[in-house]
Structures are given as C-alpha cells and as structure tokens.
Amino acid sequence: MPKSDSSEMRRFLDVLLKHGNFTRAAKDLYISQPYLTQSIRNVEKELGVTIINREVTPLRLTTAGRTYYQYLTALENEKDYFNKQIRQYTHANQQVIRLGVLSSLGYYLLPLFLPAFLKAHPATKIELTEDIASRNEQRVLHGELDFLIGQNPETIAPGLESYDRGRDGYYAIIPNTVNWYQPHQAFINPGALPLNDLLQAPLVLSPHGSSIRRQVDYLLQKHNVTPNIVIESTNTATITKLATAGLGITFLPDSVHTQPDPERYNILPLPQALMSLNYFIAFPAEHSLNQVEKDLVTIFLTQLEADLAQSSTISCTTNTHLLSR
Secondary structure: OOOOOOOHHHHHHHHHHHHHOHHHHHHHHHHHHHHHHHHHHHHHHHHOOOEEOOOOOOEEHHHHHHHHHHHHHHHHHHHHHHHHHHHHHHHHOOOOOEEEHHHHHHHHHHHHHHHHHHHOOOOOOEEEEEEHHHHHHHHOOOOOOOEEEEHHHOOOOOOOEEEEEEOOOEEEEEEOOOOOOOOOOOOOOOOOOEEEEEEEEEEEEEOOOOHHHHHHHHHHOOOOOEEEEEEOOOOOOHHHHHHHOOOOOOOEEEOOOOOOOOOOOEEEOOOOOOOOEEOOOOOEOOOOOOOEEEHHHHHHHHHHHHHHHHHHHHHHHHHHHHHOO
16 A cells, blocks of 8 residues: 555545646645645555546546545545544543434434533533434444434334434425415415325435335325335435425424425425324443433433424414414
8 A cells, every 4th residue: 555644645636636736736735736746646656557637627536546535535534433432542531422313313403402411511522423323223232332313213223222302293395386385375284285195296205214204105105105206315404405496295394494485385284193203312221321421311302302392382383373264
C-alpha cells in the first residue's frame, strides 16, 4: 500500500475533484501547485497505475483511481472506528454513549431530548450511528452501540429491553394531482375518503423494512391492492417534500409536522386503529444502566411525552374544528 498519509491524500483528491483543476485545488488547499501535482504522481508511482485522468476537463478519477479512493475512505472509516473504541480507555472519566437511529427519525427525535440530556450531563459525549433499524439492532446486540432509538417496539429483536413513550397517530397527504384532492381544503374529515381508493393512487413511500412501510404494506394486503409506488425514500423529509410537490399520496406520523397548504394538498387524519406508531429507546436486556444512562432514558421518555401531549392537543383541536364544519 502507498506510504502517503491517507487523510491528507483523500483531502487532496476531494478538493482536486471539486475544482477539476490542479491550480485552483492547490490554492484552495493553501499549498503550491507543484507540491500537489508531485504528491499525486508519487502515489501513482507507488501504485503503478494512473489515478487521475488528465485527458479530460474537468479532471476525473480513472477506474483505478476510484478503487484507490474507496480504499482511502475505508481506511479512514476504520481509523475513526478505532479512535472511538479506544477513547473509552484514553478518556476514562468521560462517558461516551453510542446511539443508533434512522437519520430521518433522528431529524425529528434527537432535538426533542438531546439538548436537555446534555445540559444535565455536559461531560458526556454522544456518538451517532445513522442507519436502518435492522442493522442498528444488530450493532446493539453485538455491543457496537449502547442504545437503539426507533418506532414500534413490538418489532425489535429478542434480547433488547425497550421503553416507549405512547402511541402517535398518522395522517395522509393528498396532493392536488390526484383525483381525491378536495379543492381549497387544508384538512379533510377523518373517514371522508375510502382508504381503498387512496391506496390505489400514486404513492410515495419509505422502502420495505421501515416501520411506516410495514403498516402501509399491511393495509395494502388487507385491501388486496397492488400499489402504484412512484418512488421510495428512507428520508421522511424527502417523502414529505415529494408528496406535497404532487408526486403522490403518502402517510406520515403526527410527529412529522406538515404546514397546511390547501391550494396544493389536503391533510387527512387517520384513526389510530388504522395506523399508529410508538417511539422507543432500547438497550441490551442484560446491561445494567448506570445513572447517566438511566437519565438518558428518563429524559427521552419525558421530553417525547411532552411533545406527544402537544401533538394530541393540536390534533384534537383540528379534528374538533373539522367535525363542527
């Protein structure tokens, strides 16, 4: 393997590919252009292959260069993982809590409780692993993560103990591009539209394996509907944007707040008996929590419970307004 510093070389390549030009890249890196050029040539000499295609403008990686770049990335990931593992011994007085969460779920949940927790325990370091629930579950079971944050605890693997905050409802976004859109209405009364019809419309969904998708798949099976899925995304924010932009109907939990826009889409509240979710925090059942970890669980539950109460108040107010029309 090349003797060059992997962190420096990946930074050089990142900036070079950004600008597509040695002169501008060197200026951005605050080094001389000859030094950057020679550094790349030294690596190519060590590898015995060309990693930069200099015959095109802007400059690009060759096929061998892409393989080398992937190697640098893997090496940096390994270094980062090692540093995180060793930190527990080099910083014995600083507790590190490793959390696993789906990125789109973390976007909503983490701001609700992490600020309060870190205010109570400012010396604690939080390390996030953002990945799908099934992979994070395995990481917790194998000791690579301390906690898993997810939704619908009845689906988690044996060997994990979980605490949940209470059930949350769902709503559908119905854009003005589908037949069931009601002009100039921000909200539609629950039950006003047949679910079977909505399920046959173009859909924007999360992929198989997500908690939301499992519930939608159950409804599709129950109503014997072959779905017309326009696109799938693991990111709830992306799904929301695509649905409100008219790509198709989607289903979202009440905790994902969507600003009403009656000229572009309707919001249809759904009965909890039809769809619901329950946010949870889980950890290995055999692990005995210390006080800091107990506080994390407590703050997670109390802060999310407060948010649930607020969401319920808004939902009840909205439904009361709808039913009185």
